[in-house]
Amino acid sequence: MCPPVEDTPTNGSANGHSTNGANGHDGFTGVQSTHNPHPSHKSPYQPVGDFLSNVSRFKIIESTLREGEQFANAYFDLEAKIKIARALDEFGVDYIELTSPAASEQSRRDCEAICKLGLKAKILTHVRCHLEDAKIAVETGVDGLDVVIGTSSYLREHSHGKDMTYIKNTALEVIEFVKSKGKEIRFSSEDSFRSDLVDLLSIYSAVDKVGVNRVGIADTVGCASPRQVYDLVRTLRGVVSCDIETHFHNDSGCAIANAYCALEGGATHIDTSVLGIGERNGITPLGGLMARMIVADRDYVLSKYNIKKLKEVEDLVADLVEVNVPFNNYITGFCAFTHKAGIHAKAILNNPSTYEIINPQDFGMSRYVHFASRLTGWNAIKSRAEQLGLKMTDAQYKECTTKIKAIADIRKIALDDTDSIIRTYHHNLHAEEEKPLLPGLTEEEKKKFVEAEKELSGQKEKRELDAAADAEAEVPAAKKTRTAAVA
Numbered sequence: 001m002c003p004p005v006e007d008t009p010t011n012g013s014a015n016g017h018s019t020n021g022a023n024g025h026d027g028f029t030g031v032q033s034t035h036n037p038h039p040s041h042k043s044p045y046q047p048v049g050d051f052l053s054n055v056s057r058f059k060i061i062e063s064t065l066r067e068g069e070q071f072a073n074a075y076f077d078l079e080a081k082i083k084i085a086r087a088l089d090e091f092g093v094d095y096i097e098l099t100s101p102a103a104s105e106q107s108r109r110d111c112e113a114i115c116k117l118g119l120k121a122k123i124l125t126h127v128r129c130h131l132e133d134a135k136i137a138v139e140t141g142v143d144g145l146d147v148v149i150g151t152s153s154y155l156r157e158h159s160h161g162k163d164m165t166y167i168k169n170t171a172l173e174v175i176e177f178v179k180s181k182g183k184e185i186r187f188s189s190e191d192s193f194r195s196d197l198v199d200l201l202s203i204y205s206a207v208d209k210v211g212v213n214r215v216g217i218a219d220t221v222g223c224a225s226p227r228q229v230y231d232l233v234r235t236l237r238g239v240v241s242c243d244i245e246t247h248f249h250n251d252s253g254c255a256i257a258n259a260y261c262a263l264e265g266g267a268t269h270i271d272t273s274v275l276g277i278g279e280r281n282g283i284t285p286l287g288g289l290m291a292r293m294i295v296a297d298r299d300y301v302l303s304k305y306n307i308k309k310l311k312e313v314e315d316l317v318a319d320l321v322e323v324n325v326p327f328n329n330y331i332t333g334f335c336a337f338t339h340k341a342g343i344h345a346k347a348i349l350n351n352p353s354t355y356e357i358i359n360p361q362d363f364g365m366s367r368y369v370h371f372a373s374r375l376t377g378w379n380a381i382k383s384r385a386e387q388l389g390l391k392m393t394d395a396q397y398k399e400c401t402t403k404i405k406a407i408a409d410i411r412k413i414a415l416d417d418t419d420s421i422i423r424t425y426h427h428n429l430h431a432e433e434e435k436p437l438l439p440g441l442t443e444e445e446k447k448k449f450v451e452a453e454k455e456l457s458g459q460k461e462k463r464e465l466d467a468a469a470d471a472e473a474e475v476p477a478a479k480k481t482r483t484a485a486v487a
Helices: 077-091 105-115 131-138 153-158 163-178 196-211 226-237 255-266 286-296 300-304 309-319 341-351 379-387 392-412 415-428 443-472 476-487
Strands: 028-030 059-062 095-098 122-128 144-150 184-190 214-219 241-250 268-274 368-370
Touching: 028 300, 028 309, 028 341, 059 255, 059 286, 077 095, 077 105, 077 309, 095 105, 105 122, 131 144, 131 163, 131 241, 131 286, 144 153, 144 163, 144 214, 153 341, 163 184, 163 196, 163 300, 196 214, 226 255, 226 443, 241 255, 241 476, 255 268, 255 379, 286 309, 379 392, 379 415, 392 415, 392 443
Parallel strands: 059 095, 059 268, 095 122, 122 144, 144 184, 184 214, 214 241, 241 268
Antiparallel strands: 028 368
């Protein structure tokens, strides 16, 4: 089997569950395109620059070791936590957030151990808005504390049972203590999008005045829409002077869009986790955020994050929580840069930016053309034949493609099958005695193949005859159709 052309990793998971390309899935091959892909062209619909937008100056608070521990399948011992922390640090995240050391004795020891690794990323821990929790946390050596308390009526009534006056006073007490210890401090409401706006702005204003580093907005139940996010962040940006952190759950599928709109509205920090793992359906995935942000500002992303490490950290976490990287995962999924339709394949072979907004090579990935199917086009077959070192005329490539499509109409074919058909077809062009295109076909399959090939050839001949007749007509058929429609 011919290996991929590009000397880059295949897509999917290294855990053996979802590799992409010729080495793992039938019908795929790496392709080499004609032009330098993905020129830095701006979208014609890109908004005019907004001085409040932080799309080109955001920071990532990576919460796999806090939010990710709440994933149903997660269990991270200290060794696993250290591996994840180092991998995230190599990726270049700005902060790594850890489970509260007040949660358990082992959590406290884990927190202390990771703080001693000497990582470039700042180490945070996430604690309740309790003075005792804060006292335990500051002794672990973390760089900062993320303090949180529920502010919606649901949580105030059914969770902690405190009113807004208590919440404000406790928050100010905890912030004063943490600042006295020289630590960064973020205060966040929980269930922000079901909280009263007046309550939110009142407490955010109060904590901003005493010098909190960041205030946080949390879509704890994943109910917010991008427009709601933009409106709330924009409003908050006019009330506080500190940074704004945002945390979005993905229950209704809006986590990435909400994160992006938050940055447009003036947020500065986005919480993520690897593969989006977390409570229930998780939060904004690190890879998904990178996919969105590299489209928005490729230079900023490439200058700040080592995005070729994305697949490595995703494979690591996928193995540790015993899940497969989803087939449609952003960037690293089996299908992320795979092209199957004939029209797409032709354009991709000429210039990848026709059907790709992200350059897979930025992430150390490859693009693939799926040509072992009834949807394949002759340009893809030509490209594959050239990879195999077989030269033919365009007419012969087209005839070979028809045969491949005919066989694919009667049974599923693999990459090896397609390569065999191409090689045999090429051999038969020059041999006195023809070989069967695909050995092992049953008599019924041979009969269906002949019928399918006739039908495909007939459709082609009819299209050519129709086109020739239309070209010679006094009034072309397309114009007749438009006139009739108007009448």
